[in-house]
Amino acid sequence: MLAGDWRASDPALPVLEEGAFHSLRPGTPLTFDSTGLGTWDSGLVAFLWDIKRAAEAADTALDTAGLPPSASRLLGLLPDRRADPPAGPKPQPNPLARLGAATIDSLTETGIVATLGAQTLRGGVLALTGRGRMRWADILANTTDAGPRALLIVGVVNFLLGGILAFVGAVQLEKFAAGIYVASLVGIAMVREMAAVMTAIIMAGRTGGAYAARIATMLGNEEIDALGVFGIPVSSYLVLPSVLALTVTMPFLYLYGCLIGMLGGFTVAIMMLDITARGYLHFTVSAFGIGQFIFGLTKSIVFGAFIGLTSCRIGLKAGRSAADVGVAATRAVVVGIVGVIAIDALFAVIADVIGI
Structure with missing residues (x-):
């Protein structure tokens, strides 16, 4: 039975325990009674999604006829399980690319040090002339x-x-x-x-x-x-x-x-x-x-x-x-x-x- 207000900002919202439906026989339908349901938002939908995924894991049927029509439609849009994050492309080892990048970095750093040395030498000459x-x-x-x-x-x-x-x-x-x-x-x-x-x-x-x-x-x-x-x-x-x-x-x-x-x-x-x-x-x-x-x-x-x-x-x-x-x-x-x-x-x- 769903009763009262279900707001995502309410810290007292119930949390579905893991394995809550493992004791039910496979195929046992789960029904909802929302006659006492007050105002609700995404907090209710998130709780229903937890129930849906738990029921799928326990091979239990889910009857959403007792839910508000809008909540039932939103729940139908959600998958039965969380999607796995997409695997990023595996970096392909390319020794030549790494060698080239290291060579470019070394040459760049050498140029910077040489420029710094030239500026330092110029500053020394100016210092000797009093400028x-x-x-x-x-x-x-x-x-x-x-x-x-x-x-x-x-x-x-x-x-x-x-x-x-x-x-x-x-x-x-x-x-x-x-x-x-x-x-x-x-x-x-x-x-x-x-x-x-x-x-x-x-x-x-x-x-x-x-x-x-x-x-x-x-x-x-x-x-x-x-x-x-x-x-x-x-x-x-x-x-x-x-x-x-x-x-x-x-x-x-x-x-x-x-x-x-x-x-x-x-x-x-x-x-x-x-x-x-x-x-x-x-x-x-x-x-x-x-x-x-x-x-x-x-x-x-x-x-x-x-x-x-x-x-x-x-x-x-x-x-x-x-x-x-x-x-x-x-x-x-x-x-x-x-x-x-x-x-x-x-x-x-x-x-x-x-x-x-």
């Missing part, structure tokens, strides 16, 4: 953070690296009574490769991640938007001091790393091998020439500019949430380390071609 918008206080702050404050970790890592090279070289070269050449091994390895690469990796993790996190935080706080409103170019105000600080300090950190790495190799060699300090120094100096230093200095400058540009770019394209700041910092560290190694491999090929 730029770069603040020298920002240069000083970034240089202090990227240079003197990084001396400890750069020194520790390169000292240990030089000691490891000396230890490995001493173990092997002693077998051929050539232990004195440990000095040459440590010297050429630190000057040509290890000091520049390890210092760049340290700066990518220490300074590059900090740059990306700082700019991503400013983006989330809408400080970047405020700079755009005031017409202040981001490339001159934020990117240029960061890139310039790393580009200037990296050669000095490279020279410092070379010196500390050789000191670490000297310490281990003196402790393990029967050589004098004068002999070690002689073989160290004779192992490489000024060309090797110039090669290492060039790499360190390129590493510094690359880490600064990519870290700032990653910070500028980060999201605006707190989680995006961490993502940007992590991505800057990963891109910096992988990029430094890739650039070093390219320098190795160039050095082989020109005969350095």
Whole structure:
């Protein structure tokens, strides 16, 4: 029996329990008595639809003669069961399309970074002529953070690296009574490769991640938007001091790393091998020439500019949430380390071609 008002807005409308008609014998007709029914709307139709679907599931006949004619017509328009949602088209794996999209994205990002680098270089030239918008206080702050404050970790890592090279070289070269050449091994390895690469990796993790996190935080706080409103170019105000600080300090950190790495190799060699300090120094100096230093200095400058540009770019394209700041910092560290190694491999090929 249906009685009273049936409004969809009424929270007290009854709800049909699942399996309500399972106890009825199959074919038993269900009839309705709506003589006491008051006003109704879609709330009644929804309840009747539940009854209709439950009756269909229990193989029970439904007699709608006792319902109001309009409710009976509406109920007849509804299906016996809910339609299954249409299955979307299955994505077809297309390796070529994915490769093409990844290639286009990489080329686009490379172009953006190159454009940012050109804008930064132009801002640097304008700053040198007194027409730029770069603040020298920002240069000083970034240089202090990227240079003197990084001396400890750069020194520790390169000292240990030089000691490891000396230890490995001493173990092997002693077998051929050539232990004195440990000095040459440590010297050429630190000057040509290890000091520049390890210092760049340290700066990518220490300074590059900090740059990306700082700019991503400013983006989330809408400080970047405020700079755009005031017409202040981001490339001159934020990117240029960061890139310039790393580009200037990296050669000095490279020279410092070379010196500390050789000191670490000297310490281990003196402790393990029967050589004098004068002999070690002689073989160290004779192992490489000024060309090797110039090669290492060039790499360190390129590493510094690359880490600064990519870290700032990653910070500028980060999201605006707190989680995006961490993502940007992590991505800057990963891109910096992988990029430094890739650039070093390219320098190795160039050095082989020109005969350095």
